[in-house]
Amino acid sequence: MSRFRAVVTSVVLASSVAVTLAGCGTAEPAGTEGPAARPSAGKQSPGAEKLAADPGTRYTAIAVPQLEGLVCDEGDGGFHYGSDLDMSVHGDDGLKEIEGDSHDVADEVSCFGSPRNVLRKGTMSASAPMFTARTNLYENVPDPTAALNRIFDASVELATGYGRDFTGEPRTVTSSALVVKCRQNVTDTFPMTTCFWANHGAAGVVDFFPADAQYIPIDSAVPWTQAFVAGALAK
Numbered sequence: 001m002s003r004f005r006a007v008v009t010s011v012v013l014a015s016s017v018a019v020t021l022a023g024c025g026t027a028e029p030a031g032t033e034g035p036a037a038r039p040s041a042g043k044q045s046p047g048a049e050k051l052a053a054d055p056g057t058r059y060t061a062i063a064v065p066q067l068e069g070l071v072c073d074e075g076d077g078g079f080h081y082g083s084d085l086d087m088s089v090h091g092d093d094g095l096k097e098i099e100g101d102s103h104d105v106a107d108e109v110s111c112f113g114s115p116r117n118v119l120r121k122g123t124m125s126a127s128a129p130m131f132t133a134r135t136n137l138y139e140n141v142p143d144p145t146a147a148l149n150r151i152f153d154a155s156v157e158l159a160t161g162y163g164r165d166f167t168g169e170p171r172t173v174t175s176s177a178l179v180v181k182c183r184q185n186v187t188d189t190f191p192m193t194t195c196f197w198a199n200h201g202a203a204g205v206v207d208f209f210p211a212d213a214q215y216i217p218i219d220s221a222v223p224w225t226q227a228f229v230a231g232a233l234a235k
Helices: 144-162 218-232
Strands: 071-074 108-112 117-121 124-128 131-137 165-174 179-187 190-198 202-208
Touching (some): 108 218, 131 218, 144 165, 144 179, 144 202
Antiparallel strands (some): 108 131, 179 190
């Protein structure tokens, strides 16, 4: 239990709690109709968009997004595994971050569904977010796809060393606004889905906690990641 660190806002005493997919019922973004079949390993969806040319937009702050069916706030939502297992962005050494006041920049955001996710281990129960997200802002990301691959590889390698067990192959999805790369993993017995993303001015990671002890499907995690980024990046 030493690695299962959780500061929870509530302890669930009921022996049975119904948790819908991602803790958000029917509030998924369009096109995520339940657990879809897993896509081909490491490949983009047929007909995927191309990343648009750099629009020149740079960001000075990370907003707490308003997402339908979710309640989001700054911080880890009262739940974290500990600094060695919480996912963050690495491998971005060649990118110059935009400096900001840590009190003004919400570099970590957590979003909860209703009913809330509940994680159980032995006799312990903890309320957990649907996902937590960490975002870094940069002066320029000349090649978001290449940057994302570096960040993904370095972050996954570090997380694996700390005890995350990645499973299956990664999947990359490109839209006109950003590139997203996701892979499922097991963290302290919990099935997680982790998505890294990048555009021309920022990069980040969105870590999805399991709903009802099941992986959040990548087909659901990608549009949620896209929705989070769209709401979090303040121009």
